[in-house]
Amino acid sequence: MFVAPPGYQPVYNPSIPYVGPIYGGLRSGMSVYIQGVIPDEITRFNMNLQCGESEGSDIGFHFSPRFDNWDKVVFNSCQEGEWGSEEEIHNMPFSKGDAFEMVIIINQEGYQVTVNGQDLHTFNHRIPVERVNALQIGGDASIQTVNVIGGGNPAGDQIGGNLPVMDGQPIFNPPVPYTIVIPGGMSTKKTIVIRGMVPLGANRFSINFKVGSSGDIAFHLNPRVQERELVRNSFIGGSWETEEREISINPFLEGQYFDMSVRCGNQRFKVFVNGQHMCDFFHRFQNYNQIDTVELEGDVQISYVHF
Incomplete structure:
Protein backbone atom coordinates (compact mmCIF):
# COMPACT_ATOMS: atom_id res chain seq x y z
CA MET A 1 0.00 0.00 0.00
CA PHE A 2 1.18 3.51 -0.80
CA VAL A 3 1.95 5.49 2.35
CA ALA A 4 3.07 9.06 1.83
CA PRO A 5 6.03 10.33 3.87
CA PRO A 6 5.53 12.77 6.75
CA GLY A 7 4.53 16.11 5.35
CA TYR A 8 2.62 14.55 2.46
CA MET A 30 5.07 25.47 1.32
CA SER A 31 1.26 25.42 1.48
CA VAL A 32 -1.42 24.18 3.85
CA TYR A 33 -4.54 22.72 2.22
CA ILE A 34 -7.79 22.40 4.19
CA GLN A 35 -11.11 21.05 2.97
CA GLY A 36 -14.29 21.09 5.03
CA VAL A 37 -17.91 22.06 5.49
CA ILE A 38 -19.45 25.04 7.29
CA PRO A 39 -22.36 23.86 9.48
CA ASP A 40 -25.68 25.68 9.29
CA GLU A 41 -25.38 26.49 12.99
CA ILE A 42 -21.97 28.11 13.35
CA THR A 43 -20.59 30.91 15.46
CA ARG A 44 -16.90 30.85 14.51
CA PHE A 45 -13.93 28.64 13.84
CA ASN A 46 -10.20 29.22 13.82
CA MET A 47 -6.97 27.85 12.38
CA ASN A 48 -3.61 28.61 14.00
CA LEU A 49 -0.16 28.02 12.56
CA GLN A 50 1.80 27.97 15.79
CA CYS A 51 5.22 27.42 17.34
CA GLY A 52 4.53 24.17 19.15
CA GLU A 53 1.63 21.84 19.87
CA SER A 54 1.06 22.87 23.50
CA GLU A 55 -1.56 25.35 24.64
CA GLY A 56 -0.04 28.80 25.01
CA SER A 57 2.45 28.38 22.17
CA ASP A 58 3.22 31.46 20.11
CA ILE A 59 0.96 31.75 17.06
CA GLY A 60 2.52 32.93 13.81
CA PHE A 61 -0.81 33.06 11.96
CA HIS A 62 -4.31 33.13 13.47
CA PHE A 63 -7.26 32.84 11.06
CA SER A 64 -10.78 33.22 12.48
CA PRO A 65 -14.01 33.50 10.43
CA ARG A 66 -16.79 34.87 12.68
CA PHE A 67 -20.46 34.56 11.83
CA ASP A 68 -22.69 37.15 13.49
CA ASN A 69 -24.55 40.27 12.44
CA TRP A 70 -21.22 41.66 11.20
CA ASP A 71 -19.70 38.63 9.47
CA LYS A 72 -15.95 39.03 9.22
CA VAL A 73 -12.64 37.16 9.05
CA VAL A 74 -10.00 38.11 11.63
CA HIS A 90 -15.79 41.83 5.91
CA ASN A 91 -15.87 39.91 2.63
CA MET A 92 -16.97 36.57 4.15
CA PRO A 93 -15.89 33.78 1.74
CA PHE A 94 -17.64 30.97 3.64
CA SER A 95 -21.37 30.15 3.40
CA LYS A 96 -23.35 28.23 6.00
CA GLY A 97 -24.13 24.70 4.87
CA ASP A 98 -21.54 24.75 2.06
CA ALA A 99 -18.29 22.89 1.49
CA PHE A 100 -15.06 24.87 1.12
CA GLU A 101 -11.46 24.48 0.04
CA MET A 102 -8.84 26.72 1.59
CA GLN A 118 -10.32 33.17 -4.80
CA ASP A 119 -7.62 35.28 -3.15
CA LEU A 120 -8.79 36.48 0.26
CA HIS A 121 -5.96 38.18 2.16
CA THR A 122 -2.22 38.15 2.77
CA PHE A 123 -1.05 38.39 6.39
CA ASN A 124 2.56 39.57 6.67
CA HIS A 125 4.99 37.61 8.83
CA ARG A 126 5.36 38.84 12.41
CA ILE A 127 7.11 35.75 13.77
CA PRO A 128 9.92 33.97 11.84
CA VAL A 129 8.14 31.30 9.80
CA GLU A 130 10.88 28.76 10.62
CA ARG A 131 9.58 28.68 14.21
CA VAL A 132 6.13 27.49 13.08
CA ASN A 133 5.81 23.71 13.41
CA ALA A 134 2.18 22.89 14.29
CA LEU A 135 -1.40 23.40 13.08
CA GLN A 136 -4.34 23.87 15.44
CA ILE A 137 -8.02 23.97 14.39
CA GLY A 138 -10.90 24.80 16.71
CA GLY A 139 -14.50 25.93 16.64
CA ASP A 140 -17.58 24.79 14.75
CA ALA A 141 -16.28 23.79 11.31
CA SER A 142 -16.34 20.19 10.07
CA ILE A 143 -12.93 19.36 8.53
CA GLN A 144 -12.50 16.57 5.98
CA THR A 145 -8.89 16.91 4.81
CA VAL A 146 -5.74 18.63 6.09
CA ASN A 147 -2.53 18.42 4.11
CA VAL A 148 0.80 20.22 4.23
CA ILE A 149 2.26 20.52 0.72
CA GLY A 150 5.97 20.82 0.10
CA GLY A 151 6.98 19.68 3.56
CA GLY A 152 8.58 16.46 4.65
CA ASN A 153 10.98 15.46 7.38
CA PRO A 154 14.50 16.61 6.38
CA ALA A 155 15.75 13.24 7.66
CA GLY A 156 13.08 11.35 5.75
CA ASP A 157 15.57 9.42 3.64
CA GLN A 158 16.98 7.91 6.84
CA ILE A 159 13.59 6.95 8.25
CA GLY A 160 12.45 4.56 5.54
CA GLY A 161 12.73 3.80 1.86
CA ASN A 162 10.04 3.27 -0.76
CA LEU A 163 8.84 6.86 -0.47
CA PRO A 164 7.24 8.66 -3.41
CA VAL A 165 9.31 11.12 -5.40
CA MET A 166 7.66 14.56 -5.32
CA ASP A 167 9.88 17.25 -6.77
CA GLY A 168 7.70 19.86 -8.49
CA GLN A 169 5.98 23.01 -7.30
CA PRO A 170 2.22 22.70 -6.75
CA ILE A 171 -0.07 24.17 -9.42
CA PHE A 172 -3.15 25.84 -7.97
CA LYS A 190 6.91 9.13 -8.69
CA THR A 191 3.50 10.24 -7.44
CA ILE A 192 1.06 12.84 -8.74
CA VAL A 193 -1.50 14.31 -6.35
CA ILE A 194 -4.65 15.83 -7.86
CA ARG A 195 -7.36 17.49 -5.81
CA GLY A 196 -10.58 18.83 -7.22
CA MET A 197 -14.35 18.67 -7.37
CA VAL A 198 -16.88 17.05 -9.68
CA PRO A 199 -19.34 19.87 -10.51
CA LEU A 200 -23.10 19.40 -10.57
CA GLY A 201 -24.25 18.24 -14.00
CA ALA A 202 -20.85 16.75 -14.85
CA ASN A 203 -20.83 14.00 -17.46
CA ARG A 204 -17.24 12.75 -17.63
CA PHE A 205 -13.62 13.83 -17.34
CA SER A 206 -10.25 12.23 -17.94
CA ILE A 207 -6.70 12.24 -16.66
CA ASN A 208 -4.23 11.05 -19.29
CA PHE A 209 -0.60 10.05 -18.73
CA LYS A 210 0.93 10.60 -22.17
CA VAL A 211 4.06 10.35 -24.26
CA GLY A 212 4.22 13.83 -25.70
CA SER A 213 6.30 12.96 -28.76
CA SER A 214 3.92 10.26 -30.05
CA GLY A 215 0.58 11.16 -28.46
CA ASP A 216 0.31 7.66 -26.97
CA ILE A 217 -1.70 7.50 -23.74
CA ALA A 218 -0.08 5.02 -21.38
CA PHE A 219 -2.82 5.39 -18.76
CA HIS A 220 -6.27 6.88 -19.43
CA LEU A 221 -8.32 7.40 -16.24
CA ASN A 222 -11.90 8.31 -17.20
CA PRO A 223 -14.62 8.80 -14.54
CA ARG A 224 -18.04 8.70 -16.22
CA VAL A 225 -20.12 10.47 -13.64
CA GLN A 226 -23.65 9.86 -14.91
CA GLU A 227 -22.92 6.19 -15.60
CA ARG A 228 -21.15 5.84 -12.23
CA GLU A 229 -18.26 4.03 -13.88
CA LEU A 230 -14.51 4.52 -13.93
CA VAL A 231 -12.98 3.47 -17.25
CA ARG A 232 -9.24 2.79 -17.52
CA ASN A 233 -7.50 2.20 -20.82
CA SER A 234 -4.49 2.97 -22.99
CA PHE A 235 -4.20 4.42 -26.48
CA ILE A 236 -1.11 3.09 -28.24
CA GLY A 237 -0.16 3.24 -31.90
CA GLY A 238 -3.35 5.02 -32.91
CA SER A 239 -5.91 2.68 -31.32
CA TRP A 240 -7.61 2.13 -27.99
CA GLU A 241 -6.93 -1.11 -26.16
CA THR A 242 -9.15 -3.16 -23.79
CA GLU A 243 -11.13 -1.18 -21.19
CA GLU A 254 -21.61 15.17 -8.53
CA GLY A 255 -20.85 17.97 -6.10
CA GLN A 256 -18.16 15.94 -4.28
CA TYR A 257 -14.53 16.87 -3.68
CA PHE A 258 -11.85 14.27 -4.32
CA ASP A 259 -8.27 13.83 -3.20
CA MET A 260 -6.39 11.52 -5.58
CA SER A 261 -2.84 10.19 -5.74
CA VAL A 262 -1.50 8.16 -8.65
CA ARG A 263 1.77 6.35 -8.02
CA CYS A 264 3.95 4.74 -10.68
CA GLY A 265 5.49 1.39 -9.79
CA ASN A 266 7.63 -1.08 -11.70
CA GLN A 267 4.60 -3.07 -12.86
CA ARG A 268 1.58 -0.79 -12.50
CA PHE A 269 0.02 2.48 -11.53
CA LYS A 270 -1.69 2.46 -8.13
CA VAL A 271 -4.59 4.89 -7.61
CA PHE A 272 -5.78 6.08 -4.20
CA VAL A 273 -8.74 8.42 -3.66
CA ASN A 274 -9.72 10.02 -0.33
CA GLY A 275 -7.25 7.81 1.48
CA GLN A 276 -8.54 4.52 0.04
CA HIS A 277 -7.06 2.26 -2.62
CA MET A 278 -9.33 2.45 -5.66
CA CYS A 279 -7.63 0.49 -8.45
CA ASP A 280 -4.41 -0.66 -10.09
CA PHE A 281 -3.54 -0.38 -13.79
CA PHE A 282 -0.77 -2.65 -15.03
CA HIS A 283 1.67 -1.10 -17.49
CA ARG A 284 0.85 -1.74 -21.14
CA PHE A 285 3.33 0.84 -22.38
CA GLN A 286 6.51 -0.85 -21.17
CA ASN A 287 8.82 2.18 -21.54
CA TYR A 288 6.87 4.10 -18.93
CA ASN A 289 9.88 6.39 -18.36
CA GLN A 290 8.95 8.00 -21.71
CA ILE A 291 5.71 9.31 -20.14
CA ASP A 292 6.33 13.03 -19.82
CA THR A 293 2.90 14.71 -19.82
CA VAL A 294 -0.33 14.70 -17.83
CA GLU A 295 -3.46 15.97 -19.57
CA LEU A 296 -6.61 17.04 -17.68
CA GLU A 297 -9.85 17.51 -19.60
CA GLY A 298 -13.62 17.32 -19.29
CA ASP A 299 -16.14 18.21 -16.58
CA VAL A 300 -13.96 18.76 -13.53
CA GLN A 301 -12.68 21.60 -11.37
CA ILE A 302 -9.06 21.18 -10.24
CA SER A 303 -7.83 22.78 -7.00
CA TYR A 304 -4.19 21.76 -7.32
CA VAL A 305 -1.77 19.37 -8.91
CA HIS A 306 1.51 18.35 -7.32
CA PHE A 307 4.31 16.02 -8.42
Missing part, protein backbone atom coordinates in the same frame (compact mmCIF):
# COMPACT_ATOMS: atom_id res chain seq x y z
CA GLN A 9 0.29 12.32 4.48
CA PRO A 10 -3.14 13.95 4.59
CA VAL A 11 -5.18 13.88 7.79
CA TYR A 12 -8.77 12.83 7.08
CA ASN A 13 -11.80 13.79 9.19
CA PRO A 14 -9.86 14.99 12.24
CA SER A 15 -11.72 15.49 15.50
CA ILE A 16 -12.09 19.17 16.37
CA PRO A 17 -10.35 20.65 18.30
CA TYR A 18 -7.35 19.31 16.41
CA VAL A 19 -3.65 19.92 16.86
CA GLY A 20 -0.90 18.22 14.88
CA PRO A 21 2.75 18.66 13.92
CA ILE A 22 4.16 20.10 10.71
CA TYR A 23 7.17 17.85 10.18
CA GLY A 24 10.33 19.82 9.57
CA GLY A 25 8.53 23.12 10.22
CA LEU A 26 7.20 25.69 7.77
CA ARG A 27 9.21 27.59 5.21
CA SER A 28 8.59 29.77 2.20
CA GLY A 29 7.18 27.83 -0.76
CA PHE A 75 -6.22 37.64 11.21
CA ASN A 76 -3.69 38.03 14.01
CA SER A 77 -0.60 36.67 15.78
CA CYS A 78 0.22 35.97 19.42
CA GLN A 79 3.62 36.21 21.12
CA GLU A 80 4.33 35.43 24.78
CA GLY A 81 0.61 35.40 25.51
CA GLU A 82 0.00 38.83 23.96
CA TRP A 83 -2.19 39.21 20.87
CA GLY A 84 -1.01 41.61 18.19
CA SER A 85 -3.12 44.10 16.25
CA GLU A 86 -6.04 42.49 14.42
CA GLU A 87 -6.48 42.64 10.67
CA GLU A 88 -10.02 41.96 9.49
CA ILE A 89 -12.03 41.81 6.30
CA VAL A 103 -5.14 27.05 0.77
CA ILE A 104 -2.61 28.98 2.86
CA ILE A 105 0.45 29.68 0.72
CA ILE A 106 3.59 30.60 2.66
CA ASN A 107 5.79 33.05 0.79
CA GLN A 108 8.53 35.55 1.63
CA GLU A 109 6.03 38.25 2.61
CA GLY A 110 3.57 36.24 4.66
CA TYR A 111 0.58 33.91 4.55
CA GLN A 112 -1.48 34.22 1.35
CA VAL A 113 -4.99 32.82 1.86
CA THR A 114 -7.28 31.60 -0.93
CA VAL A 115 -10.76 30.19 -0.38
CA ASN A 116 -12.56 28.27 -3.15
CA GLY A 117 -9.97 29.47 -5.64
CA ASN A 173 -6.52 26.15 -9.72
CA PRO A 174 -5.40 25.33 -13.28
CA PRO A 175 -7.98 25.85 -16.03
CA VAL A 176 -9.36 22.72 -17.68
CA PRO A 177 -8.37 21.49 -20.25
CA TYR A 178 -4.80 21.71 -18.99
CA THR A 179 -1.53 19.98 -19.93
CA ILE A 180 1.35 19.58 -17.47
CA VAL A 181 4.91 18.48 -18.17
CA ILE A 182 6.10 15.91 -15.62
CA PRO A 183 9.33 17.19 -14.04
CA GLY A 184 12.04 14.75 -15.13
CA GLY A 185 9.52 12.42 -16.76
CA MET A 186 7.83 9.42 -15.18
CA SER A 187 9.85 7.13 -12.94
CA THR A 188 9.34 4.44 -10.32
CA LYS A 189 7.91 5.85 -7.05
CA GLU A 244 -11.05 -1.95 -17.49
CA ARG A 245 -14.05 -0.94 -15.37
CA GLU A 246 -13.97 -2.86 -12.04
CA ILE A 247 -13.41 -0.65 -8.99
CA SER A 248 -13.64 -1.12 -5.23
CA ILE A 249 -15.07 2.36 -4.58
CA ASN A 250 -16.53 5.16 -6.71
CA PRO A 251 -15.70 8.55 -5.20
CA PHE A 252 -16.48 10.62 -8.31
CA LEU A 253 -20.00 11.87 -7.61
Whole structure:
Protein backbone atom coordinates (compact mmCIF):
# COMPACT_ATOMS: atom_id res chain seq x y z
CA MET A 1 0.00 0.00 0.00
CA PHE A 2 1.18 3.51 -0.80
CA VAL A 3 1.95 5.49 2.35
CA ALA A 4 3.07 9.06 1.83
CA PRO A 5 6.03 10.33 3.87
CA PRO A 6 5.53 12.77 6.75
CA GLY A 7 4.53 16.11 5.35
CA TYR A 8 2.62 14.55 2.46
CA GLN A 9 0.29 12.32 4.48
CA PRO A 10 -3.14 13.95 4.59
CA VAL A 11 -5.18 13.88 7.79
CA TYR A 12 -8.77 12.83 7.08
CA ASN A 13 -11.80 13.79 9.19
CA PRO A 14 -9.86 14.99 12.24
CA SER A 15 -11.72 15.49 15.50
CA ILE A 16 -12.09 19.17 16.37
CA PRO A 17 -10.35 20.65 18.30
CA TYR A 18 -7.35 19.31 16.41
CA VAL A 19 -3.65 19.92 16.86
CA GLY A 20 -0.90 18.22 14.88
CA PRO A 21 2.75 18.66 13.92
CA ILE A 22 4.16 20.10 10.71
CA TYR A 23 7.17 17.85 10.18
CA GLY A 24 10.33 19.82 9.57
CA GLY A 25 8.53 23.12 10.22
CA LEU A 26 7.20 25.69 7.77
CA ARG A 27 9.21 27.59 5.21
CA SER A 28 8.59 29.77 2.20
CA GLY A 29 7.18 27.83 -0.76
CA MET A 30 5.07 25.47 1.32
CA SER A 31 1.26 25.42 1.48
CA VAL A 32 -1.42 24.18 3.85
CA TYR A 33 -4.54 22.72 2.22
CA ILE A 34 -7.79 22.40 4.19
CA GLN A 35 -11.11 21.05 2.97
CA GLY A 36 -14.29 21.09 5.03
CA VAL A 37 -17.91 22.06 5.49
CA ILE A 38 -19.45 25.04 7.29
CA PRO A 39 -22.36 23.86 9.48
CA ASP A 40 -25.68 25.68 9.29
CA GLU A 41 -25.38 26.49 12.99
CA ILE A 42 -21.97 28.11 13.35
CA THR A 43 -20.59 30.91 15.46
CA ARG A 44 -16.90 30.85 14.51
CA PHE A 45 -13.93 28.64 13.84
CA ASN A 46 -10.20 29.22 13.82
CA MET A 47 -6.97 27.85 12.38
CA ASN A 48 -3.61 28.61 14.00
CA LEU A 49 -0.16 28.02 12.56
CA GLN A 50 1.80 27.97 15.79
CA CYS A 51 5.22 27.42 17.34
CA GLY A 52 4.53 24.17 19.15
CA GLU A 53 1.63 21.84 19.87
CA SER A 54 1.06 22.87 23.50
CA GLU A 55 -1.56 25.35 24.64
CA GLY A 56 -0.04 28.80 25.01
CA SER A 57 2.45 28.38 22.17
CA ASP A 58 3.22 31.46 20.11
CA ILE A 59 0.96 31.75 17.06
CA GLY A 60 2.52 32.93 13.81
CA PHE A 61 -0.81 33.06 11.96
CA HIS A 62 -4.31 33.13 13.47
CA PHE A 63 -7.26 32.84 11.06
CA SER A 64 -10.78 33.22 12.48
CA PRO A 65 -14.01 33.50 10.43
CA ARG A 66 -16.79 34.87 12.68
CA PHE A 67 -20.46 34.56 11.83
CA ASP A 68 -22.69 37.15 13.49
CA ASN A 69 -24.55 40.27 12.44
CA TRP A 70 -21.22 41.66 11.20
CA ASP A 71 -19.70 38.63 9.47
CA LYS A 72 -15.95 39.03 9.22
CA VAL A 73 -12.64 37.16 9.05
CA VAL A 74 -10.00 38.11 11.63
CA PHE A 75 -6.22 37.64 11.21
CA ASN A 76 -3.69 38.03 14.01
CA SER A 77 -0.60 36.67 15.78
CA CYS A 78 0.22 35.97 19.42
CA GLN A 79 3.62 36.21 21.12
CA GLU A 80 4.33 35.43 24.78
CA GLY A 81 0.61 35.40 25.51
CA GLU A 82 0.00 38.83 23.96
CA TRP A 83 -2.19 39.21 20.87
CA GLY A 84 -1.01 41.61 18.19
CA SER A 85 -3.12 44.10 16.25
CA GLU A 86 -6.04 42.49 14.42
CA GLU A 87 -6.48 42.64 10.67
CA GLU A 88 -10.02 41.96 9.49
CA ILE A 89 -12.03 41.81 6.30
CA HIS A 90 -15.79 41.83 5.91
CA ASN A 91 -15.87 39.91 2.63
CA MET A 92 -16.97 36.57 4.15
CA PRO A 93 -15.89 33.78 1.74
CA PHE A 94 -17.64 30.97 3.64
CA SER A 95 -21.37 30.15 3.40
CA LYS A 96 -23.35 28.23 6.00
CA GLY A 97 -24.13 24.70 4.87
CA ASP A 98 -21.54 24.75 2.06
CA ALA A 99 -18.29 22.89 1.49
CA PHE A 100 -15.06 24.87 1.12
CA GLU A 101 -11.46 24.48 0.04
CA MET A 102 -8.84 26.72 1.59
CA VAL A 103 -5.14 27.05 0.77
CA ILE A 104 -2.61 28.98 2.86
CA ILE A 105 0.45 29.68 0.72
CA ILE A 106 3.59 30.60 2.66
CA ASN A 107 5.79 33.05 0.79
CA GLN A 108 8.53 35.55 1.63
CA GLU A 109 6.03 38.25 2.61
CA GLY A 110 3.57 36.24 4.66
CA TYR A 111 0.58 33.91 4.55
CA GLN A 112 -1.48 34.22 1.35
CA VAL A 113 -4.99 32.82 1.86
CA THR A 114 -7.28 31.60 -0.93
CA VAL A 115 -10.76 30.19 -0.38
CA ASN A 116 -12.56 28.27 -3.15
CA GLY A 117 -9.97 29.47 -5.64
CA GLN A 118 -10.32 33.17 -4.80
CA ASP A 119 -7.62 35.28 -3.15
CA LEU A 120 -8.79 36.48 0.26
CA HIS A 121 -5.96 38.18 2.16
CA THR A 122 -2.22 38.15 2.77
CA PHE A 123 -1.05 38.39 6.39
CA ASN A 124 2.56 39.57 6.67
CA HIS A 125 4.99 37.61 8.83
CA ARG A 126 5.36 38.84 12.41
CA ILE A 127 7.11 35.75 13.77
CA PRO A 128 9.92 33.97 11.84
CA VAL A 129 8.14 31.30 9.80
CA GLU A 130 10.88 28.76 10.62
CA ARG A 131 9.58 28.68 14.21
CA VAL A 132 6.13 27.49 13.08
CA ASN A 133 5.81 23.71 13.41
CA ALA A 134 2.18 22.89 14.29
CA LEU A 135 -1.40 23.40 13.08
CA GLN A 136 -4.34 23.87 15.44
CA ILE A 137 -8.02 23.97 14.39
CA GLY A 138 -10.90 24.80 16.71
CA GLY A 139 -14.50 25.93 16.64
CA ASP A 140 -17.58 24.79 14.75
CA ALA A 141 -16.28 23.79 11.31
CA SER A 142 -16.34 20.19 10.07
CA ILE A 143 -12.93 19.36 8.53
CA GLN A 144 -12.50 16.57 5.98
CA THR A 145 -8.89 16.91 4.81
CA VAL A 146 -5.74 18.63 6.09
CA ASN A 147 -2.53 18.42 4.11
CA VAL A 148 0.80 20.22 4.23
CA ILE A 149 2.26 20.52 0.72
CA GLY A 150 5.97 20.82 0.10
CA GLY A 151 6.98 19.68 3.56
CA GLY A 152 8.58 16.46 4.65
CA ASN A 153 10.98 15.46 7.38
CA PRO A 154 14.50 16.61 6.38
CA ALA A 155 15.75 13.24 7.66
CA GLY A 156 13.08 11.35 5.75
CA ASP A 157 15.57 9.42 3.64
CA GLN A 158 16.98 7.91 6.84
CA ILE A 159 13.59 6.95 8.25
CA GLY A 160 12.45 4.56 5.54
CA GLY A 161 12.73 3.80 1.86
CA ASN A 162 10.04 3.27 -0.76
CA LEU A 163 8.84 6.86 -0.47
CA PRO A 164 7.24 8.66 -3.41
CA VAL A 165 9.31 11.12 -5.40
CA MET A 166 7.66 14.56 -5.32
CA ASP A 167 9.88 17.25 -6.77
CA GLY A 168 7.70 19.86 -8.49
CA GLN A 169 5.98 23.01 -7.30
CA PRO A 170 2.22 22.70 -6.75
CA ILE A 171 -0.07 24.17 -9.42
CA PHE A 172 -3.15 25.84 -7.97
CA ASN A 173 -6.52 26.15 -9.72
CA PRO A 174 -5.40 25.33 -13.28
CA PRO A 175 -7.98 25.85 -16.03
CA VAL A 176 -9.36 22.72 -17.68
CA PRO A 177 -8.37 21.49 -20.25
CA TYR A 178 -4.80 21.71 -18.99
CA THR A 179 -1.53 19.98 -19.93
CA ILE A 180 1.35 19.58 -17.47
CA VAL A 181 4.91 18.48 -18.17
CA ILE A 182 6.10 15.91 -15.62
CA PRO A 183 9.33 17.19 -14.04
CA GLY A 184 12.04 14.75 -15.13
CA GLY A 185 9.52 12.42 -16.76
CA MET A 186 7.83 9.42 -15.18
CA SER A 187 9.85 7.13 -12.94
CA THR A 188 9.34 4.44 -10.32
CA LYS A 189 7.91 5.85 -7.05
CA LYS A 190 6.91 9.13 -8.69
CA THR A 191 3.50 10.24 -7.44
CA ILE A 192 1.06 12.84 -8.74
CA VAL A 193 -1.50 14.31 -6.35
CA ILE A 194 -4.65 15.83 -7.86
CA ARG A 195 -7.36 17.49 -5.81
CA GLY A 196 -10.58 18.83 -7.22
CA MET A 197 -14.35 18.67 -7.37
CA VAL A 198 -16.88 17.05 -9.68
CA PRO A 199 -19.34 19.87 -10.51
CA LEU A 200 -23.10 19.40 -10.57
CA GLY A 201 -24.25 18.24 -14.00
CA ALA A 202 -20.85 16.75 -14.85
CA ASN A 203 -20.83 14.00 -17.46
CA ARG A 204 -17.24 12.75 -17.63
CA PHE A 205 -13.62 13.83 -17.34
CA SER A 206 -10.25 12.23 -17.94
CA ILE A 207 -6.70 12.24 -16.66
CA ASN A 208 -4.23 11.05 -19.29
CA PHE A 209 -0.60 10.05 -18.73
CA LYS A 210 0.93 10.60 -22.17
CA VAL A 211 4.06 10.35 -24.26
CA GLY A 212 4.22 13.83 -25.70
CA SER A 213 6.30 12.96 -28.76
CA SER A 214 3.92 10.26 -30.05
CA GLY A 215 0.58 11.16 -28.46
CA ASP A 216 0.31 7.66 -26.97
CA ILE A 217 -1.70 7.50 -23.74
CA ALA A 218 -0.08 5.02 -21.38
CA PHE A 219 -2.82 5.39 -18.76
CA HIS A 220 -6.27 6.88 -19.43
CA LEU A 221 -8.32 7.40 -16.24
CA ASN A 222 -11.90 8.31 -17.20
CA PRO A 223 -14.62 8.80 -14.54
CA ARG A 224 -18.04 8.70 -16.22
CA VAL A 225 -20.12 10.47 -13.64
CA GLN A 226 -23.65 9.86 -14.91
CA GLU A 227 -22.92 6.19 -15.60
CA ARG A 228 -21.15 5.84 -12.23
CA GLU A 229 -18.26 4.03 -13.88
CA LEU A 230 -14.51 4.52 -13.93
CA VAL A 231 -12.98 3.47 -17.25
CA ARG A 232 -9.24 2.79 -17.52
CA ASN A 233 -7.50 2.20 -20.82
CA SER A 234 -4.49 2.97 -22.99
CA PHE A 235 -4.20 4.42 -26.48
CA ILE A 236 -1.11 3.09 -28.24
CA GLY A 237 -0.16 3.24 -31.90
CA GLY A 238 -3.35 5.02 -32.91
CA SER A 239 -5.91 2.68 -31.32
CA TRP A 240 -7.61 2.13 -27.99
CA GLU A 241 -6.93 -1.11 -26.16
CA THR A 242 -9.15 -3.16 -23.79
CA GLU A 243 -11.13 -1.18 -21.19
CA GLU A 244 -11.05 -1.95 -17.49
CA ARG A 245 -14.05 -0.94 -15.37
CA GLU A 246 -13.97 -2.86 -12.04
CA ILE A 247 -13.41 -0.65 -8.99
CA SER A 248 -13.64 -1.12 -5.23
CA ILE A 249 -15.07 2.36 -4.58
CA ASN A 250 -16.53 5.16 -6.71
CA PRO A 251 -15.70 8.55 -5.20
CA PHE A 252 -16.48 10.62 -8.31
CA LEU A 253 -20.00 11.87 -7.61
CA GLU A 254 -21.61 15.17 -8.53
CA GLY A 255 -20.85 17.97 -6.10
CA GLN A 256 -18.16 15.94 -4.28
CA TYR A 257 -14.53 16.87 -3.68
CA PHE A 258 -11.85 14.27 -4.32
CA ASP A 259 -8.27 13.83 -3.20
CA MET A 260 -6.39 11.52 -5.58
CA SER A 261 -2.84 10.19 -5.74
CA VAL A 262 -1.50 8.16 -8.65
CA ARG A 263 1.77 6.35 -8.02
CA CYS A 264 3.95 4.74 -10.68
CA GLY A 265 5.49 1.39 -9.79
CA ASN A 266 7.63 -1.08 -11.70
CA GLN A 267 4.60 -3.07 -12.86
CA ARG A 268 1.58 -0.79 -12.50
CA PHE A 269 0.02 2.48 -11.53
CA LYS A 270 -1.69 2.46 -8.13
CA VAL A 271 -4.59 4.89 -7.61
CA PHE A 272 -5.78 6.08 -4.20
CA VAL A 273 -8.74 8.42 -3.66
CA ASN A 274 -9.72 10.02 -0.33
CA GLY A 275 -7.25 7.81 1.48
CA GLN A 276 -8.54 4.52 0.04
CA HIS A 277 -7.06 2.26 -2.62
CA MET A 278 -9.33 2.45 -5.66
CA CYS A 279 -7.63 0.49 -8.45
CA ASP A 280 -4.41 -0.66 -10.09
CA PHE A 281 -3.54 -0.38 -13.79
CA PHE A 282 -0.77 -2.65 -15.03
CA HIS A 283 1.67 -1.10 -17.49
CA ARG A 284 0.85 -1.74 -21.14
CA PHE A 285 3.33 0.84 -22.38
CA GLN A 286 6.51 -0.85 -21.17
CA ASN A 287 8.82 2.18 -21.54
CA TYR A 288 6.87 4.10 -18.93
CA ASN A 289 9.88 6.39 -18.36
CA GLN A 290 8.95 8.00 -21.71
CA ILE A 291 5.71 9.31 -20.14
CA ASP A 292 6.33 13.03 -19.82
CA THR A 293 2.90 14.71 -19.82
CA VAL A 294 -0.33 14.70 -17.83
CA GLU A 295 -3.46 15.97 -19.57
CA LEU A 296 -6.61 17.04 -17.68
CA GLU A 297 -9.85 17.51 -19.60
CA GLY A 298 -13.62 17.32 -19.29
CA ASP A 299 -16.14 18.21 -16.58
CA VAL A 300 -13.96 18.76 -13.53
CA GLN A 301 -12.68 21.60 -11.37
CA ILE A 302 -9.06 21.18 -10.24
CA SER A 303 -7.83 22.78 -7.00
CA TYR A 304 -4.19 21.76 -7.32
CA VAL A 305 -1.77 19.37 -8.91
CA HIS A 306 1.51 18.35 -7.32
CA PHE A 307 4.31 16.02 -8.42
